[in-house]
Every structure is written in structure tokens, then in C-alpha cells.
Amino acid sequence: MIDLHVHTNVSDNSMSIREVLNLAKEEGITDLAITDHDTTLGLNEALQLGKEIGVGIIPGIEISAFDYRRNCRAHILGLFVEPEHPSLKQLCDHLVQSRNEASHEMVSRINKAGYTIPWEDVQKYRGRTGVYKQHIMHALMDKGYCDCIYGDLYKKLFRRGDNAKNSGIAYVPLIYVSVAEAIKAVIEAGGIPVLAHPGQFNNFAAIDEWVELGLKGIEVFHPKNDEEDRRQAMAYAQKYQLLITGGSDFHGLYGESPIELGCKELDHVEWISALEKKRTELVMNV
Numbered sequence: 014m015i016d017l018h019v020h021t022n023v024s025d026n027s028m029s030i031r032e033v034l035n036l037a038k039e040e041g042i043t044d045l046a047i048t049d050h051d052t053t054l055g056l057n058e059a060l061q062l063g064k065e066i067g068v069g070i071i072p073g074i075e076i077s078a079f080d081y082r083r084n085c086r087a088h089i090l091g092l093f094v095e096p097e098h099p100s101l102k103q104l105c106d107h108l109v110q111s112r113n114e115a116s117h118e119m120v121s122r123i124n125k126a127g128y129t130i131p132w133e134d135v136q137k138y139r140g141r142t143g144v145y146k147q148h149i150m151h152a153l154m155d156k157g158y159c160d161c162i163y164g165d166l167y168k169k170l171f172r173r174g175d176n177a178k179n180s181g182i183a184y185v186p187l188i189y190v191s192v193a194e195a196i197k198a199v200i201e202a203g204g205i206p207v208l209a210h211p212g213q214f215n216n217f218a219a220i221d222e223w224v225e226l227g228l229k230g231i232e233v234f235h236p237k238n239d240e241e242d243r244r245q246a247m248a249y250a251q252k253y254q255l256l257i258t259g260g261s262d263f264h265g266l267y268g269e270s271p272i273e274l275g276c277k278e279l280d281h282v283e284w285i286s287a288l289e290k291k292r293t294e295l296v297m298n299v
Contacts, residue, residue, distance in 0.1 A: 091198075212242025
């Protein structure tokens with residue numbers, strides 16, 4: 014079994030790289046793509062630990078992008094990217110900075126709303142690249158304000174509305190890169206750009222355009238893709254000969270619902286063959 018979409022505590026998983034790889038080994042997973050948000054920090058460590066533990070590591074990334082034409086978010090996975098490649102680092106450094114500045118402002122607003130949550134308490138849970146909403150919620154759990162990460166308090170604080178009035182009291186928008194920039198950076202880093210969970214952000218209308226920009230894969234199998242999402246994703250994969258991928262989007266304790274590692278829908282041998290073919294096509298077209 015394989016899994017092509019997994020996070021670690023480098024970004025917003027509660028588990029370390031070693032803990033994730035140990036769990037993967039226990040679950041019989043042969044190959045795992047580490048795709049932390051907006052960073053390749055930790056990939057070299059994962060590659061080394063993979064050899065030690067006996068799990069094949071696919072170095073990856075998940076870039077937080079935005080479809081400015083349609084005013085919606087989109088996440089672009091990069092599979093087999095070169096760790097710390099300048100194109101990815103240049104693109105993502107300001108995303109990481111923007112997220113940390115936003116998180117600090119979120120905590121400030123939460124305190125102004127009457128909660129007591131020192132920034133130092135939140136920092137205890139931060140990932141290597143900074144603070145995410147999950148880390149803030151974990152600190153709030155410690156204070157007894159809630160008993161889970163995703164619940165009524167999360168919605169009250171971080172709801173994403175159409176405007177400031179309809180949003181949560183601590184919601185702070187991030188500054189995203191464009192989808193075109195994300196696809197370009199992944200290709201320059203030697204990776205395969207893949208559209209992650211198209212059903213979550215309803216990105217289907219943009220796929221024709223993004224294929225022209227260099228999109229080479231689509232995540233057909235994902236916990237947030239329902240049956241219709243999978244059908245549409247598969248249709249686009251067939252239309253454009255896109256690489257079919259799938260993954261758990263594993264976040265440990267910080268996942269929105271209990272998720273097991275692994276993507277049972279993808280056969281290991283067939284996928285490796287398809288991956289090599291797609292990588293060859295990409296190299297030939299660069």
C-alpha cells in the first residue's frame with residue numbers, strides 16, 4: 014500500500030517524521046509522500062529515516078495557492094521535488110511568514126475576546142515552520158476552553174465567511190501565491206504538479222486552464238472527495254492523461270476526523286509505472 018499525501022509536525026501534523034514513518038511501517042505502507050505545507054524542510058531527514066525504517070519516501074510539498082480568476086483556494090502537490098530547491102524556497106518563504114504573522118494576530122484577537130492564551134503556550138505546539146490554527150486550538154484545549162480541535166469553538170474563532178462580518182472573530186486571511194506560480198515552481202524543482210483534493214475547493218472548472226500551465230496529475234482518491242468528485246477527477250485524468258494519485262492527507266491528532274494512513278485504491282506496481290512515465294514526459298518537455 015502507498016500514500017501520496019501525508020503531513021508531519023514540520024507543518025501541521027501532531028506527529029514527528031519518525032513517528033509517521035514508524036506508523037507507516039506498522040500499517041504495511043511501502044511508499045509514502047511527505048507533503049508538508051509550503052516547505053520542503055524535513056524531506057532530507059525523511060529520506061534518511063525512510064532508509065533506516067524501511068519505507069520508501071517520495072519527497073513532496075503541498076503549496077497553498079489561490080485561483081484569483083475564480084476567487085477560490087487551490088492546493089498544489091509537488092511529487093518528487095528537489096528538497097530546498099530555490100524556486101520552491103523563494104515561492105514559499107513569504108507564505109510561511111504570512112501564516113506566522115496571521116497566527117500571531119489570531120492569538121491577539123482571541124485574547125481580546127476574553128480568552129487567556131499566552132503566545133508562549135501556543136509556541137509549545139508549533140511546527141518547525143510556525144504556528145497553525147491547530148496549534149492554537151491545542152493550547153485552548155489545555156486551558157479547558159474546548160475538548161477537541163474541530164468543534165464549535167473552532168468555528169466561532171476561525172470560520173471563513175464571505176466578509177469580515179460573517180467570519181470568525183479570530184479569522185485572518187492569508188496571502189496566497191497563484192496556482193500558475195505554484196505549478197511553475199514545482200516543475201522547476203523537478204517535481205510533478207498535482208491538483209490536491211479538487212472536490213474540497215471545487216476546482217474542476219479550472220482544470221482545463223491549469224493543464225495548459227503544466228498540471229500533470231490529479232488527486233482522485235482523498236477523504237474529502239465524494240463519489241461525484243472522484244468521478245469528475247477520473248474523467249479529467251482520462252481526458253488529459255493526468256497521473257492519478259491518492260492519499261490520506263494524514264494530520265494525526267490535528268486531522269478534522271480520524272484518518273488511517275494509506276490509499277487502498279492505488280496498486281503499488283501500477284502506480285510506480287505510471288509515475289515513471291509521467292516523470293519522463295515532464296523531463297522531455299522541460
